[in-house]
């Protein structure tokens with residue numbers, strides 16, 4: 001075989017191999033194969049060049065230099081051939097989605113390189129390798145013992161790569177560590193945690209531990225969150241409130257659907273397990289945060305208590321309308337244009353009647369099309385009025401109000417209102433507004449005009465039209481409002 005290796009047609013064979021690899025390189029998108037092919041092409045060209053040099057120099061080069069050149073081109077060319085054949089073979093055996101693991105390529109390449117180098121050296125220098133092998137037996141044992149850990153890691157790494165419990169880029173948890181797989185190496189696997197630390201886990205330790213992989217090829221991943229709420233709240237109501245809240249969190253998947261389970265009766269509260277699914281586990285903590293944050297606001301608005309530690313259990317809860325002192329609430333009402341006509345005692349009465357509501361950033365306060373009989377004044381924060389398609393009509397902040405359309409006309413909500421930032425609102429119901437009309441009949445006309453203006457602006461945004469200048473809509477609204485509140 002070596003005779004054949006030395007003959008000139010090897011140059012032609014090398015050229016054919018380079019062409020073949022170049023063709024595969026151009027046809028495939030697999031980056032690992034392309035890198036291997038480039039390496040192999042370089043080795044084959046270098047080997048052929050050395051062989052060409054040897055032929056060109058002929059008998060001009062003698063002794064050790066001639067030998068070195070001969071051994072050199074043989075080794076380089078055989079390495080090139082080995083690398084080409086191994087990468088082509090692995091490419092054919094493994095599918096495109098699952099390219100051959102790098103460690104496997106490296107181990108096969110290295111073994112064949114050593115064998116080829118031994119055969120060439122044995123032939124060129126007429127060495128008896130069996131005596132070399134026998135002589136090195138003791139050294140091998142010593143070396144083997146010294147390399148025990150390294151070899152253990154290597155084989156563990158190899159089995160991990162063949163078995164593939166995870167891939168580079170997957171989110172995994174191993175023991176107490178969790179993060180995204182950065183690199184699968186010969187000796188160790190590297191994870192990057194959320195804190196941006198890089199953790200190096202020796203492969204043999206990894207192979208012995210339970211590995212949780214949260215990235216099963218873009219499959220949804222479940223996340224569990226536990227909450228404890230008061231015994232006063234009926235479980236089915238709690239489940240409904242949780243379901244409504246989860247439905248509004250954008251990163252939670254609709255399918256598989258989220259669900260809440262009554263989990264345990266604890267000393268001071270009932271524990272619920274909430275399970276929902278996300279597409280990308282690396283965002284699980286963000287979603288968990290959003291769920292717990294939104295639930296705080298929502299449960300509070302629904303008067304469902306999240307009991308604090310037992311030692312604070314018997315503290316009296318302040319009345320619902322408290323939060324802002326009465327003076328502050330009165331001066332807030334002073335900012336609201338439609339309430340400027342109120343007398344002091346009326347304003348005070350209204351300040352006491354309003355109920356304080358908290359909304360977290362991103363929470364939906366009103367939904368277009370829903371029924372509604374509540375009216376809100378913004379005490380702090382900002383809310384956005386949007387159309388069903390999510391086009392923003394306007395933003396309202398301190399002293400401005402919304403929700404009056406449905407409350408006054410009995411029609412479904414005309415727009416969706418979302419908290420842009422954490423907002424405190426004061427809520428008034430139909431009875432509260434009805435009382436105001438009794439003392440101030442002019443309010444009805446004022447509100448009808450305002451309603452008509454708002455509605456036309458809303459329609460203009462929805463239809464992307466310029467609003468017309470007169471408001472025939474105002475008369476229609478006024479008639480309806482008079483009918484509902486029995487005004488003359």
Ligand code: CMP
Pocket residue numbers: 366372385393394401402403404405406407412413414415416417453454455457458
């Ligand atoms: P309602 O229809 O009860 O619920 C949605 C609310 O959005 C609506 O009452 C108004 O208060 C408010 N809204 C609708 N259109 C506008 C607008 N153009 N400007 C300000 N607020 C609006």
